Amino acid sequence: MFRDVAFGQYYPTDSAVHRLDARVKLLLTIAYVVSIFFVKGYFGFMVAAALLILTVIVARLPIASVLKSVRGILLIVVIGALLNLFLIKDGDVIAEWGVIVITKKGVHTTIKMVLRLILLISGASLLPLTTTPVELADGLESLMSPLKLIRVPVRDIAMIMSIALRFIPTLFEETTKIMNAQKARGAAIDTGNVFRRIGAMLSVLIPLFISSFRRADELAFALDARCYNATDRRTKMKKMRLRWADAVATVVALAFFTVILLDKYYFGTVGIDIDAMIFGGLL
Amino acid sequence: MQAIEIKNLSFIYSKGTPFEQKALDDINLSVAEGELVGVVGATGSGKSTLIQHLNGLIRVQDKKRASIVVDGMDTSSKKTLRKLRFTVGMVFQYPEYQLFADTVEKDVAFGPKNMKLGAEEINARVRRALDVVGLDYDTFATRSPFDLSGGEKRRVAIAGVIAMQPRILVLDEPVAGLDPAGRAEILDLIGKLKREVSPTVIIVSHSMDDMAQIADRIVALSHGKIVADGSPREVFGKRELVEAAGLELPTATRVADKLIARGVPVKPDVITMAELADELARLKGAKEADNV
Structure with missing residues (x-):
């Protein structure tokens, strides 16, 4: 059952997006997320959604894998939407039942909030979907390297990150093994009621802790035996190199960012007769 | 009566994802009571997946086609799952890593306790199990399992399974990581367990020497399929077949x-x-x- 979790969200298709430099993907994802907050009107949302869909198509991801991450925040979206819809009281009233008042402004704010959250989460989810955890750790290390100047132990942080990532699948595997062994002795992990299950989990957690310590010990020995930290400068087997595709992706992202900013500050949001589209049927 | 009856069993890991992997491919196998069967195969041949089906740790995927009946119980039935777990005793690879209690006695008693037996019966079973694996009750019962030597730990872990007195005993690489003397001891122990506790024994191993020595019957797996099934002499007589399955003679x-x-x-x-x-x-x- 853990087999699926162990690989994280990564969805391999070997597309142009997958092959982009992890650092570029990290920065562009951050830029996209930030730019979503600058989007003001529906035109901006359309552009942002178009870019997202374009990326999903180029990355050859199934749309379901992107929507899966949205499902996780569905509750927040629904509650936020209802609060916005009912609590915004200024602007033209379009419906009124006693204390419940729905205004045009409320409807607009609600729609925008929902769009913003969905674009935000699905945009951010593209990073882990198209980048392996190891690439991400390497990318972060490279991006953080200027911090070395102020004596942040970037290399050690990166090493810790890689080790942690490396051991997630191992620990999952180990947990499954120990759980199976205890289940085979009749531990009520998958058969008893909640309290018995929690009790039975102890028989899994104790061996798991012991084996984690053993592994940590062995790993420390192995690092030592290979003279880890004996030299100042470690080189990488896989050097990250920027390619043309990375430049293209950056230009697309910059163009997108420019459009969003122009829309917000210069054109004052491109007018789309959205009222007619939304309220046309209602009024 | 057949102790184990497997029909048309296939299994695919991570079904429906890009990581999809076929582990078992249409396995048909029956094991008679009293047999000692060695299951051999290269890494990734599906041995572990196969044996985990025997006590319902892995569920039959395609219930319409496949079925597994163990000691008269259908392994996909939820009602008999607990009984099934106590009927098939499973000793996993490196069983010493499953030890958790603060004394040997409590650890060995874990299985019988889960069977909801009376205190006296549990104590009797713990004594008997420790005795069978060759550990003296009075010396070991109150010691912490984590203070024991590697070989002793493995015996305690095996005792923990034996204490449930399973009709069928499944061992996954029982001699892995032991020195030659330790191997010989555990192999002897398996013979003793078969005579005294569990009449039907299934051993997963990649040591052909061990299997030739103790198994009545050998089942060779390759890429999720049974490629040979017979007495050790028959199976090892088919030289090309054994080598094609990635195994040594x-x-x-x-x-x-x-x-x-x-x-x-x-x-x-x-x-x-x-x-x-x-x-x-x-x-x-x-x-x-x-x-x-």
């Missing part, structure tokens, strides 16, 4: 083959060292008789 068989290639007339079907030694002694005797 027993050391004795390989030595015999080399001897035959050099013109020493040993029998080609020796599979254990003891047999090979007998053969060589016979040849030596015959030669001396010739010389006289």
Whole structure:
């Protein structure tokens, strides 16, 4: 059952997006997320959604894998939407039942909030979907390297990150093994009621802790035996190199960012007769 | 009565994702009560997936086609799942890593306790289980399992399974990581367990020498399929088949083959060292008789 979790969200298709430099993907994802907050009107949302869909198509991801991450925040979206819809009281009233008042402004704010959250989460989810955890750790290390100047132990942080990532699948595997062994002795992990299950989990957690310590010990020995930290400068087997595709992706992202900013500050949001589209049927 | 009856069993890991992997492909296998079956196969041949089906740790994927009946119980039935777990005792690879209690006694009693037996019965079973695996109750019962030596830990872990007195015992690589003396001890122990506690035994192993020595029957898996099934002598007689499955022949068989290639007339079907030694002694005797 853990087999699926162990690989994280990564969805391999070997597309142009997958092959982009992890650092570029990290920065562009951050830029996209930030730019979503600058989007003001529906035109901006359309552009942002178009870019997202374009990326999903180029990355050859199934749309379901992107929507899966949205499902996780569905509750927040629904509650936020209802609060916005009912609590915004200024602007033209379009419906009124006693204390419940729905205004045009409320409807607009609600729609925008929902769009913003969905674009935000699905945009951010593209990073882990198209980048392996190891690439991400390497990318972060490279991006953080200027911090070395102020004596942040970037290399050690990166090493810790890689080790942690490396051991997630191992620990999952180990947990499954120990759980199976205890289940085979009749531990009520998958058969008893909640309290018995929690009790039975102890028989899994104790061996798991012991084996984690053993592994940590062995790993420390192995690092030592290979003279880890004996030299100042470690080189990488896989050097990250920027390619043309990375430049293209950056230009697309910059163009997108420019459009969003122009829309917000210069054109004052491109007018789309959205009222007619939304309220046309209602009024 | 058949102890285990597997029909048309297939299994696919991570079904419906890009990581999809076929582990078992249409397995049909029945094991009679009283057999000692060795399941052999290269890494990734599906051995572990197969045995985890036997006590319902892995559920039958395609219930319409496949079925597993163990000791009269359908393994996909939720009602008999607990009973099934106590009928099939499973000793996993490196079983010492499953130890968790603060005393040997409590750890061995974990299974019987889960069976909801009475205190007296539990104590009797713990004593018997420790006795069978060759650990003295009075010396070991109150010690912490984590203070024991590697071999002792493994015995305690095996005792923890034996204490449930399962009708069928499944062992996954029971001698992995042990020195030759330790291996011999555990192999002897398995014979004893079969005689005294669990009449049907299934061992997963990649040591052909061990299997040639103790198994009544060998089932060879390759890429999720059964490629050979028969007595050790039959299976190891099919040289090409064994090698195609990514397995080695027993050391004795390989030595015999080399001897035959050099013109020493040993029998080609020796599979254990003891047999090979007998053969060589016979040849030596015959030669001396010739010389006289």
